[in-house]
Amino acid sequence: DAKTTQPPSMDCAEGRAANLPCNHSTISGNEYVYWYRQIHSQGPQYIIHGLKNNETNEMASLIITEDRKSSTLILPHATLRDTAVYYCIVRVLYNNNDMRFGAGTRLTVKP
Amino acid sequence: DAGVTQSPTHLIKTRGQHVTLRCSPISGHKSVSWYQQVLGQGPQFIFQYYEKEERGRGNFPDRFSARQFPNYSSELNVNALLLGDSALYLCASSLSNEQFFGPGTRLTVL
Numbered sequence: 001d002a003k004t005t006q007p008p009s010m011d012c013a014e015g016r017a018a019n020l021p022c023n024h025s026t027i028s029g030n031e032y033v034y035w036y037r038q039i040h041s042q043g044p045q046y047i048i049h050g051l052k053n054n055e056t057n058e059m060a061s062l063i064i065t066e067d068r069k070s071s072t073l074i075l076p077h078a079t080l081r082d083t084a085v086y087y088c089i090v091r092v093l094y095n096n097n098d099m100r101f102g103a104g105t106r107l108t109v110k111p
Numbered sequence: 112d113a114g115v116t117q118s119p120t121h122l123i124k125t126r127g128q129h130v131t132l133r134c135s136p137i138s139g140h141k142s143v144s145w146y147q148q149v150l151g152q153g154p155q156f157i158f159q160y161y162e163k164e165e166r167g168r169g170n171f172p173d174r175f176s177a178r179q180f181p182n183y184s185s186e187l188n189v190n191a192l193l194l195g196d197s198a199l200y201l202c203a204s205s206l207s208n209e210q211f212f213g214p215g216t217r218l219t220v221l
Contacts, residue, residue, distance in 0.1 A: 032208075043203070043214050044154065044212045046210065046211070049208070099156055100156065101146075101154045101155070103152060
């Protein structure tokens with residue numbers, strides 16, 4: 001079973017920020033929060049990951065609460081090409097046999 | 112640089128048949144993982160191989176097997192196919208902490 005809980009779907013207006021929440025209340029001290037997205041008919045694409053500090057890269061920002069029980073992925077200026085299913089995963093670093101995907105959040109960016 | 116490649120892209124089989132799916136990792140990546148993604152669900156972990164050895168196995172029956180070759184490419188084999196094996200099979204390679212996924216092989220079992 002996935003260790004995370006995400007809303008099944010969200011909408012966002014093009015050009016606005018998309019804020020995707022994830023609950024991971026049972027996260028362990030050595031587990032990182034990872035975000036992937038899957039555009040229709042493609043393999044999942046890595047977005048960002050973090051342990052406890054907020055992280056930012058060219059794609060998105062990751063905000064992790066102080067108790068680490070939840071996080072938010074922020075796409076600062078959503079475009080139509082950001083329409084995808086977004087997966088939040090918690091796992092131990094380098095442990096590639098512990099990638100448990102849930103159903104994710106289907107983000108629809110509307111013009 | 113080429114990403115993770117998988118073949119074939121699509122495949123149709125009938126119940127009871129056997130199937131072999133192939134994956135070529137990104138050059139230099141020694142770890143390959145396989146996932147099954149049923150329509151409407153997230154990918155489910157099947158196997159991980161590193162340096163030709165199995166490092167992890169998900170909750171799948173023994174009909175599923177895999178191997179990794181000296182060039183780090185990998186095959187996933189499924190015997191005695193069932194209708195429920197119809198899915199997108201994804202391969203991912205990694206060098207360290209980030210997994211790179213291929214486009215997948217869509218298997219349809221009739």
